[in-house]
Amino acid sequence: MAKSTQQxxxxxxxxxxxxxxxxxxxxxxxxxxxxxxxxxGLVVLMVIVGPWLTPNNYYSQDYDAxxxxxxxxxxxxxxxxxxxxxxxxxxxxxxxxxxxxxxVTAFVSLLIGVAYGATAGFIGGRIDGFMMxxxxxxxxxxxxxxxxxxxxxxxxxxxLMFLAIGAVSWLDMARIVRGQTLTIKQQPYVEAARMAGAxxxxxxxxxxxxxxxxLIVVYxxxxxxxxxxxxxxxxxxxxxxxxxxxxxxxLINDGVGEMGRAPWLLVIxxxxxxxxxxxFNFIGDGLRDALDPNDR
Amino acid sequence: xxxxxQNLKIDFETHxxxxxxxxxxxxxxxxxxxxxxxxxxxxGKSQSVLALMGLLAGxxxxxxxxxxxxxxxxxxxxxxxxxxxxxxxxxxxxxIAMIFQDPMTALNPHLKISTQMIxxxxxxxxxxxxxxxxxxxxxxxxxxIPEAARRIKYYPHQFSGxxxxxxxxxxxxxxxxxxxxxxxxxxxxxxxxxxxxxxxIAELRERTNTALLLITHDLGVVAGQCSRALVMRAxxxxxxxxxxxxxxxxxxxxxxxxxxxIPRLEG
Amino acid sequence: MLAxxxxxxxxxIPTLFILLTLSFILVHAAPGSPFSxxxxxxxxxxxxxxxxxxxxxxxxxxxxxxxxxIAHFDFGPSYQYKDTTVNxxxxxxxxxxxxxxxxxxxxxxxxxxxxxxxxxxxxxxITDYLCSAIALGGxxxxxxxxxxxxxxxxxxxxxxxxxxxxxxxxxxxLPVITxxxxxxxxxxxxxxxSTIEVLRSNFVRTARAKGLSTARVYGVHILPAAILPVVSYxxxxxxxxxxxxxxxxxxxGMPGIGRFFVNGALNRDYTLVLGITLFYGLIVIAFNxxxxxxxxxxxxxxxx
Ligand SMILES: Nc1ncnc2c1ncn2[C@@H]1O[C@H](COP(=O)(O)OP(=O)(O)OP(=O)(O)O)[C@@H](O)[C@H]1O
Ligand SMILES: [Mg+2]
Numbered sequence: 001m002a003k004s005t006q007q008x009x010x011x012x013x014x015x016x017x018x019x020x021x022x023x024x025x026x027x028x029x030x031x032x033x034x035x036x037x038x039x040x041g042l043v044v045l046m047v048i049v050g051p052w053l054t055p056n057n058y059y060s061q062d063y064d065a066x067x068x069x070x071x072x073x074x075x076x077x078x079x080x081x082x083x084x085x086x087x088x089x090x091x092x093x094x095x096x097x098x099x100x101x102x103x104v105t106a107f108v109s110l111l112i113g114v115a116y117g118a119t120a121g122f123i124g125g126r127i128d129g130f131m132m133x134x135x136x137x138x139x140x141x142x143x144x145x146x147x148x149x150x151x152x153x154x155x156x157x158x159x160l161m162f163l164a165i166g167a168v169s170w171l172d173m174a175r176i177v178r179g180q181t182l183t184i185k186q187q188p189y190v191e192a193a194r195m196a197g198a199x200x201x202x203x204x205x206x207x208x209x210x211x212x213x214x215l216i217v218v219y220x221x222x223x224x225x226x227x228x229x230x231x232x233x234x235x236x237x238x239x240x241x242x243x244x245x246x247x248x249x250x251l252i253n254d255g256v257g258e259m260g261r262a263p264w265l266l267v268i269x270x271x272x273x274x275x276x277x278x279x280f281n282f283i284g285d286g287l288r289d290a291l292d293p294n295d296r
Numbered sequence: 297x298x299x300x301x302q303n304l305k306i307d308f309e310t311h312x313x314x315x316x317x318x319x320x321x322x323x324x325x326x327x328x329x330x331x332x333x334x335x336x337x338x339x340g341k342s343q344s345v346l347a348l349m350g351l352l353a354g355x356x357x358x359x360x361x362x363x364x365x366x367x368x369x370x371x372x373x374x375x376x377x378x379x380x381x382x383x384x385x386x387x388x389x390x391x392i393a394m395i396f397q398d399p400m401t402a403l404n405p406h407l408k409i410s411t412q413m414i415x416x417x418x419x420x421x422x423x424x425x426x427x428x429x430x431x432x433x434x435x436x437x438x439x440x441i442p443e444a445a446r447r448i449k450y451y452p453h454q455f456s457g458x459x460x461x462x463x464x465x466x467x468x469x470x471x472x473x474x475x476x477x478x479x480x481x482x483x484x485x486x487x488x489x490x491x492x493x494x495x496x497i498a499e500l501r502e503r504t505n506t507a508l509l510l511i512t513h514d515l516g517v518v519a520g521q522c523s524r525a526l527v528m529r530a531x532x533x534x535x536x537x538x539x540x541x542x543x544x545x546x547x548x549x550x551x552x553x554x555x556x557x558i559p560r561l562e563g
Numbered sequence: 564m565l566a567x568x569x570x571x572x573x574x575x576i577p578t579l580f581i582l583l584t585l586s587f588i589l590v591h592a593a594p595g596s597p598f599s600x601x602x603x604x605x606x607x608x609x610x611x612x613x614x615x616x617x618x619x620x621x622x623x624x625x626x627x628x629x630x631x632x633i634a635h636f637d638f639g640p641s642y643q644y645k646d647t648t649v650n651x652x653x654x655x656x657x658x659x660x661x662x663x664x665x666x667x668x669x670x671x672x673x674x675x676x677x678x679x680x681x682x683x684x685x686x687x688x689i690t691d692y693l694c695s696a697i698a699l700g701g702x703x704x705x706x707x708x709x710x711x712x713x714x715x716x717x718x719x720x721x722x723x724x725x726x727x728x729x730x731x732x733x734x735x736x737l738p739v740i741t742x743x744x745x746x747x748x749x750x751x752x753x754x755x756x757s758t759i760e761v762l763r764s765n766f767v768r769t770a771r772a773k774g775l776s777t778a779r780v781y782g783v784h785i786l787p788a789a790i791l792p793v794v795s796y797x798x799x800x801x802x803x804x805x806x807x808x809x810x811x812x813x814x815x816g817m818p819g820i821g822r823f824f825v826n827g828a829l830n831r832d833y834t835l836v837l838g839i840t841l842f843y844g845l846i847v848i849a850f851n852x853x854x855x856x857x858x859x860x861x862x863x864x865x866x867x
């Protein structure tokens with residue numbers, strides 16, 4: 001019965017169906033979404049090329065310049081931390097991690113969700129019932145706590161993080177894809193394909209997945225910020241990436257410890273994280289509205 | 297004259313540009329009179345009457361005039377187009393009431409029938425709760441809902457479609473309005489229920505001398521209930537006259553097509 | 564209604580059971596024992612300790628013992644906090660977490676519901692864009708960003724409020740605001756969407772056609788219908804609030820169960836971590852049940 005906003009957004013996207021030229025035009029007319037795409041593009045570009053543009057690297061310590069406030073003079077434009085590491089490079093490198101975790105994990109959960117939901121919906125019957133009941137039970141588990149347990153007990157690795165977060169975020173997708181599959185299954189052309197002897201997998205890949213394209217795009221844009229948030233949450237608690245490697249959440253955690261003395265250590269990574277999340281959410285909203293124009 | 301509509305024009309601002317829904321509509325209704333509006337789907341019937349009530353969607357623009365005669369003789373008439381919300385609120389429900397096409401969704405599913413009926417009487421008649429309850433039950437009985445005193449405590453989903461439409465009628469007529477607008481009141485209902493609903497409306501109208509503006513697809517219904525008819529097509533008024541004239545000497549090509557499409561049972 | 568409640572409670576048992584088993588397996592599959600941290604410990608002392616906590620028994624016996632104790636709501640002794648049971652720690656931490664979470668949810672409702680309605684009524688106008696942008700901001704600003712910035716502003720630069728602790732009621736202000744931010748944003752968005760939907764519905768047109776006052780149309784006809792999705796959201800919100808309290812309690816240094824959980828996890832305090840996870844599961848299930856019952860009470864069409 002309970003529905004997250006994300007789930008609702010996705011259902012809206014389903015109604016709008018395909019990502020047609022019309023939707024693209026409406027998206028182009030949405031100034032906030034276009035601005036977000038531009039800003040996000042800039043952030044991504046900075047994060048990728050930024051570390052190559054400075055002589056500093058993310059781990060080397062400059063003891064002559066500790067707690068350096070942001071300045072152009074010493075080549076530390078974002079300042080330095082308590083051991084003299086350059087915050088600019090660290091923010092960019094941390095951004096790589098945060099974005100990568102977000103994107104990779106969103107795709108992992110997308111794959112699991114689509115495969116699971118489409119299979120359940122396509123097979124139907126008792127197997128479907130069982131598969132969805134499993135999803136219901138998983139929904140009720142306090143996943144955040146389980147993920148923390150996993151990370152604590154099995155050590156902090158990036159791979160484990162992909163796995164843990166991916167395992168949490170596919171549930172919504174599975175539910176919605178299943179519902180859609182049930183509807184699409186009844187369509188005459190799918191029936192026809194089945195009559196013609198197409199295999200189940202072929203039907204799912206050729207007929208069902210393309211119909212879900214609009215939904216998938218919205219889903220991915222809204223899941224990426226959630227995953228980034230989740231990763232930074234873990235890193236903030238000290239359970240994410242390990243020193244000297246860093247991510248936005250880990251940088252913010254460092255910053256909190258020294259915020260009275262060196263507020264830039266807190267403020268700068270916070271701005272990058274918030275702006276990125278804001279852009280993704282704005283784009284996701286814009287896409288949803290573009291697919292379902294009635295709502296705006 | 298009760299209501300005088302002159303040069304009513306409605307258009308909508310949409311994503312895809314402007315939609316002209318009603319071009320130039322003029323007609324009038326006398327007290328106690330019944331006028332029918334017919335026309336194909338999308339011809340602008342509903343939007344025209346919603347405009348009179350000030351109930352159009354936010355993206356609508358209306359021009360022209362719709363004058364409602366004053367309640368007391370000697371006072372100036374009220375202009376409904378562009379009227380202030382305060383003015384409209386005193387007209388709606390009290391002087392012009394409306395019933396809608398779909399009785400399944402027209403009532404608030406979260407409120408008891410009694411609440412929905414009483415609030416109207418309390419707002420416009422200044423009745424106390426008890427008095428309003430009594431009047432509401434009487435109205436329910438007048439529209440022939442059995443065991444009204446008990447059923448008034450029900451929620452809408454506990455009623456059938458026909459019963460809900462009766463509740464709508466009871467509600468609409470409870471403040472004895474001067475004009476009742478019925479927008480396809482029977483389209484969504486079973487054929488067997490349709491006549492009963494129309495009978496109930498006719499009976500109550502006679503008691504209170506309420507004028508009727510009846511929208512329908514069914515020319516037969518117009519012939520049975522109304523003395524005059526308007527025929528609309530794609531936002532234009534194509535025919536306007538007495539029932540006799542519209543049925544026997546139609547001017548517009550379109551009216552002739554409509555008439556030709558009626559299945560003739562009585563030969 | 565009673566039958567429904569019982570059915571739901573029975574339905575929660577498999578979920579709880581899976582939760583319990585999963586976390587038990589996870590904890591015991593992990594490398595290292597709770598006492599392997601303290602390296603200087605002589606082997607006999609360690610063996611003694613393990614015997615005391617039954618860690619020397621076969622794993623299935625530990626599991627059986629644990630299940631049995633759970634059935635009596637006994638979460639066992641904490642490994643980390645000497646001579647303290649997990650029940651004690653939960654009893655100590657939960658009121659703190661509940662206070663923060665409860666007030667945060669209340670604040671979020673008080674702000675989010677009217678603002679969401681306002682945005683819907685002013686759809687596509689400045690007010691709407693402003694509300695929606697603020698809401699997106701609330702969703703995009705994680706609590707661990709908001710909290711330090713608030714501390715910096717209200718406690719460090721200006722000496723208005725305490726930066727942490729639980730010494731006075733003022734200490735709760737910043738945590739509650741921080742935690743409420745995200746929920747306000749979500750509730751605002753849900754409320755906006757549902758109000759827009761309700762505004763389009765036929766019964767609202769009927770209410771307007773009846774000439775009712777604006778206050779009555781909004782308060783009596785629109786609000787009860789539009790608030791239902793918000794009520795549904797309260798279930799997941801309760802879960803998110805407990806999760807959120809982990810960060811909040813960490814940053815503001817408040818002794819709630821979220822903080823105990825993180826400490827327990829870092830110190831391999833098996834029983835504490837298991838107990839809190841399970842307790843959390845219970846709370847969420849109970850809260851969801853209450854929310855569903857409230858929903859049914861608000862929506863006359865729902866029958867049990
Ligand atoms: N909010 C709106 N925005 C844009 N166009 C609208 C809007 N509301 C109505 N229209 C258009 O106005 C026209 C007239 O609609 P109206 O509801 O009056 O038709 P109708 O004659 O009542 O049809 P039906 O018999 O199906 O009820 C239609 O073409 C419709 O698409
Ligand atoms: Mg109509």
